[in-house]
Amino acid sequence: MMDTVAASLPVPATREHSLPLLITPDGDTGDKPGSLTAWVGKEAARLRQLRLQHGALLFRGFGFEALQDFQTFVSAFTSLQTYQGGASRRTKVEGLVYTSTDMAAHYEISQHHESAYTPAMPAIIGFLCGLPSETGGETPLADARRVTARLPEELKARFEEKGLLYLNNLPNHFGFGKTWQAQFESGDRDEVEAKLRENGYEWEWKADGSLRTVLRCAALLPHPETGRKLWINQADHWHPSGLSNGTRAKLAEVLAEEDFPMNVTYGDGSVIAESDLELVRGIVREETTQFTWQKGDVLICDNFLVSHGRRSFTGERKVYVALG
Known part of the structure; x- marks a missing residue:
């Protein structure tokens, strides 16, 4: 059942819900991308409810590495689209997977709703942490509500x-x-x-x-x-x-x-x-919270409910994105 695999990350006590909601493996989900994707298909209604409640879901411990596995997983939540017309510096890496940003490490990227300046604003954003930075590099989140x-x-x-x-x-x-x-x-x-x-x-x-x-x-x-x-x-x-x-x-x-x-x-x-x-x-700053990326993490964000940004960082950082 969903309650056995969902656990909240530490958040300020004043919050009505966690942002993001942490989901970790159990016997139903398995601990591999393929088994998780199949489980997501069966639990679509419950996951939709949790997304609308929390705004973002963080899947941790499922061994995501291959970009194709990541793209397939995000496709279980939404129909993917290109980033044509998007103003951020990004590189298409594979299929419909892009780098999250090509901005230099010392830049802070302020909170924003992805592509809110276009008529093709995606409803869902998926992030994959391929490699966490040595320090910093968080993807802060803020609840638009x-x-x-x-x-x-x-x-x-x-x-x-x-x-x-x-x-x-x-x-x-x-x-x-x-x-x-x-x-x-x-x-x-x-x-x-x-x-x-x-x-x-x-x-x-x-x-x-x-x-x-x-x-x-x-x-x-x-x-x-x-x-x-x-x-x-x-x-x-x-x-x-x-x-x-x-x-x-x-x-x-x-x-x-x-x-x-x-x-x-x-x-x-x-x-x-x-x-x-x-x-x-x-x-927005006062409403922003953040978590520390771990290798293989996948974050599913409701782009209407949650804005995101990026902290500056040191070391190498690989975070990928798929939009839909």
């Missing part, structure tokens, strides 16, 4: 009314930020334009071959299964105030802020107050 409940009603109403514009400046082959060829996994302009048109983007090709895209998105989204409206956006992540002071200053030496690799405004083009975004960041 708790964050949404704590945000001021006036702020939520204003963002919901105005919506957001995500502005993305993508260089041609090299430059600041991710290239358009990498972002859309294609070097063919016609193919890229077809993808942009299909997904509702506005775009402009610059004289130097770079691409500027603009996409209008909501600031609060309903959960696809429960209908509960949640604060799900990357305004605090895309805004220049989300950069370190040093990075922002260096970019400002050579670029106007409207030409930064990423930026965000209200849906009417007006500026978002940095004080509002700092308030959001503060609440």
Whole structure:
């Protein structure tokens, strides 16, 4: 039974539920990826209930190593998709499995809901720890329900009314930020334009071959299964105030802020107050919890219920992701 294999990780006593919920082997699950995947198929309804309750499930002790086993396992929870249109630096490794991020080890990646700036936001994210770092490297988690409940009603109403514009400046082959060829996994302009048109983007090709895209998105989204409206956006992540002071200053030496690799405004083009975004960041920080990765861990996250980030680290770290 599920209760015999589910155990909560240590979390603050004030939490109503653990984040993530830890699931370890027993006689029903076995201790191999194949037996666990078969068990997940039989226990789909119960696991859905636990995912909606906790937001994230951590499977530990099942010996995950092969990326194909990981992809098959995540496919038991969702239909997998590519990362085309995603702004983070990632490498496709095998099938529909990518590196979680190619950002350098010393960078902290702030909390975010994966691809909330696109119409193809995945509902489920799977992470595999192939090799934990020597220090740091955690994937912190924050419950969007708790964050949404704590945000001021006036702020939520204003963002919901105005919506957001995500502005993305993508260089041609090299430059600041991710290239358009990498972002859309294609070097063919016609193919890229077809993808942009299909997904509702506005775009402009610059004289130097770079691409500027603009996409209008909501600031609060309903959960696809429960209908509960949640604060799900990357305004605090895309805004220049989300950069370190040093990075922002260096970019400002050579670029106007409207030409930064990423930026965000209200849906009417007006500026978002940095004080509002700092308030959001503060609440998210207070709601963030984390665990220490172990080799072979697989984390299944509900991307609407839980945001994630990455701590800086030392040593080698291998964490992979599959989206669906």
